[in-house]
Amino acid sequence: MRAFTAALDLRRYVGRWSLRSASHAGRFFFMLLDLVRGILEWRVWVPRTLQQTVSVGYGSAFIVLLVAGFAGAVTSLQAGYQFTGQLPLYVAGGIISESMILELGPVLTGLILAGRIGARYAAELGSMRVTEQIDALESLGRSPVTHLLLPRILAGVIAIPALVMLANAFGIVVGFITAKSSLGLTYADFEFGARYFFRPLDLWYSLVKSYAFAGAVTIIPCYIGFNTQQGAEGVGRSTTQAVVASSVTVLMLDTILTKLILGTAK
Amino acid sequence: MSIELKKVSKRFVDNVVLDGVDFFVAEGETVALLGPSGVGKSVLLKHIIGLIKPDSGEVWVDGQLVPMLGRKALAELRSRIGYVFQNGALFDSMDVFENIRLGITDEQLYADKDYCIQRVKECLRLVNLNEDVGRKYPSELSGGMRKRVGISRAIAGKPVYLLYDEPTSGLDPVNADVIDSLVERLQQEIGVTSVVVTHDVRGAFRVADRIALLAQAKIRAVGTAEEIIASKDPVVQQFLERDLEMAVIQANEVPTGERPIGGR
Numbered sequence: 251m252r253a254f255t256a257a258l259d260l261r262r263y264v265g266r267w268s269l270r271s272a273s274h275a276g277r278f279f280f281m282l283l284d285l286v287r288g289i290l291e292w293r294v295w296v297p298r299t300l301q302q303t304v305s306v307g308y309g310s311a312f313i314v315l316l317v318a319g320f321a322g323a324v325t326s327l328q329a330g331y332q333f334t335g336q337l338p339l340y341v342a343g344g345i346i347s348e349s350m351i352l353e354l355g356p357v358l359t360g361l362i363l364a365g366r367i368g369a370r371y372a373a374e375l376g377s378m379r380v381t382e383q384i385d386a387l388e389s390l391g392r393s394p395v396t397h398l399l400l401p402r403i404l405a406g407v408i409a410i411p412a413l414v415m416l417a418n419a420f421g422i423v424v425g426f427i428t429a430k431s432s433l434g435l436t437y438a439d440f441e442f443g444a445r446y447f448f449r450p451l452d453l454w455y456s457l458v459k460s461y462a463f464a465g466a467v468t469i470i471p472c473y474i475g476f477n478t479q480q481g482a483e484g485v486g487r488s489t490t491q492a493v494v495a496s497s498v499t500v501l502m503l504d505t506i507l508t509k510l511i512l513g514t515a516k
Numbered sequence: 517m518s519i520e521l522k523k524v525s526k527r528f529v530d531n532v533v534l535d536g537v538d539f540f541v542a543e544g545e546t547v548a549l550l551g552p553s554g555v556g557k558s559v560l561l562k563h564i565i566g567l568i569k570p571d572s573g574e575v576w577v578d579g580q581l582v583p584m585l586g587r588k589a590l591a592e593l594r595s596r597i598g599y600v601f602q603n604g605a606l607f608d609s610m611d612v613f614e615n616i617r618l619g620i621t622d623e624q625l626y627a628d629k630d631y632c633i634q635r636v637k638e639c640l641r642l643v644n645l646n647e648d649v650g651r652k653y654p655s656e657l658s659g660g661m662r663k664r665v666g667i668s669r670a671i672a673g674k675p676v677y678l679l680y681d682e683p684t685s686g687l688d689p690v691n692a693d694v695i696d697s698l699v700e701r702l703q704q705e706i707g708v709t710s711v712v713v714t715h716d717v718r719g720a721f722r723v724a725d726r727i728a729l730l731a732q733a734k735i736r737a738v739g740t741a742e743e744i745i746a747s748k749d750p751v752v753q754q755f756l757e758r759d760l761e762m763a764v765i766q767a768n769e770v771p772t773g774e775r776p777i778g779g780r
Contacts, residue, residue: 287587293623382605385567390673391595391621393587 288396295400302405318417321354322425330433343443346425355418360463360500368471372492375475376485406468414460466499517543524573535733546710548724557713595621598670602682604662606654613650619672639668660691680712699723
């Protein structure tokens with residue numbers, strides 16, 4: 251009897267989980283559809299997008315540069331620790347610049363912004379949902395997608411790739427300064443190493459990743475925040491979910507894009 | 517220009533909120549929807565504006581079947597409906613002026629700043645608020661003022677229908693009186709078709725032409741104040757019992773038409 255009840259519970263659990271997943275997939279799809287449709291209402295989203303872009307880009311620049319600077323410095327120190335005496339010093343230039351462009355710049359920026367922007371978007375939209383502000387917007391015949399979601403997502407898509415490029419450049423500069431002071435690496439050697447290992451594809455790869463991460467850290471929190479339920483506790487839950495889901499998605503996309511773009515490049 | 521719900525049912529997981537509800541509001545009429553808290557009055561109201569879709573049944577507004585409307589048609593319909601939310605639902609990142617301006621649903625008029633300034637001032641005056649309030653943010657307003665700004669926003673687009681969701685809940689009797697007077701006066705001045713959701717019997721008797729009582733997921737009684745009072749339904753009687761005596765006394769004491777706005 252107990253085994254039968256357990257089997258029934260398991261079936262019920264699987265059934266509910268499947269229904270919930272299907273419901274999320276459907277709602278997510280329709281939100282994307284609404285976003286595409288909303289592009290036509292440019293008079294609504296253009297001014298709001300500019301506002302959000304300034305807020306996201308300018309507001310995140312300091313933390314992104316700070317993280318990129320530390321990443322560049324640590325890469326430089328580790329390169330010195332691992333390779334001094336075994337490889338020519340100019341290799342450090344290649345390691346620092348390639349590490350920043352290929353991995354540290356985009357991924358660290360993506361993860362930092364998953365926390366900063368993702369949490370903000372989910373909390374803002376979540377509290378608007380639970381205080382009926384989103385319903386109020388709909389009741390006025392206005393689309394919350396064009397008023398709230400599209401400007402936030404487009405702001406991320408505009409600002410995040412720019413921030414990633416800025417992080418790459420700043421990380422490399424700080425990496426060079428650290429290498430110069432700790433390893434005695436000259437600018438000529440650094441430049442030679444950086445140029446020696448650099449391929450234009452690397453920069454494209456970094457840019458493609460930054461766009462993908464921008465999508466992940468804006469669309470997912472917007473969806474989660476927009477569908478918040480159950481008051482203040484719900485807003486807290488949505489914020490946590492948004493940060494976790496967008497961070498994990500950044501890492502997943504990182505793996506997939508590395509395989510797709512670099513895995514086949516020779 | 518009427519609102520009609522036919523056999524509307526709605527359930528949330530295992531909780532049946534509406535079970536075959538029929539509800540009708542004629543053009544220019546004010547109907548108060550009474551019922552205890554949590555019975556589904558707001559859910560019914562949200563069906564009218566298409567914020568919630570029924571599991572079964574039909575919702576007709578302005579001769580249109582609301583759940584079947586496409587995006588544009590629904591937005592068009594909503595622009596003719598003013599909805600006053602229970603807690604105001606004001607946009608807290610905008611000042612009062614921008615909040616009310618957003619209620620101007622005609623895009624051309626919304627873009628005309630001079631018109632917007634005039635209209636916002638007019639709406640603030642209609643709800644007895646000073647022009648200076650326009651520069652304040654919702655967090656700087658009292659509960660009663662927030663409700664009045666919510667009403668201002670709802671009427672800014674010159675709606676044909678007004679839906680009030682608990683306009684007096686959470687207010688002290690004086691402020692509740694102010695809001696009731698306002699609802700009455702707006703009814704007389706702009707002559708819209710209104711539905712007032714409330715659990716305040718006195719307020720309902722004062723502002724409504726007809727009263728409907730929602731209980732146990734069904735409309736238990738519909739009629740004028742006198743008909744509701746005379747109802748033999750035990751559920752209706754039980755609900756009215758507490759407030760009825762006071763409501764009748766007050767209704768007889770001060771004729772509603774003569775009560776000045778602000779309740780003074």
